[in-house]
Amino acid sequence: MLKCRDIGQLLYDYVEGVLDPPIRQQLEQHLADCPGCIAFVNTYRQTITLSKELREEEIPQELQQKLQSFIKEKLHEPGFWSRLRTRLTG
């Protein structure tokens, strides 16, 4: 079973749709029981969608890529995920 702290590491691949199906299934099982992680996944997904929807004249592609790799890096930083989850869920 995946723990909350594992979710952050998998989230980028999950949202990109490139996560291995067995792991994806475990992640979805975790989400089914964990409102805190669901809240984060939704926020994360919105952030990614938003950064992808921004048109090039609004934000240069280079910056979009930087933003996305920044988010990805952050998710792999120890403690970031749990800090963010705590902030979102109280």
Ligand SMILES: [Zn+2]
């Ligand atoms: Zn969780």
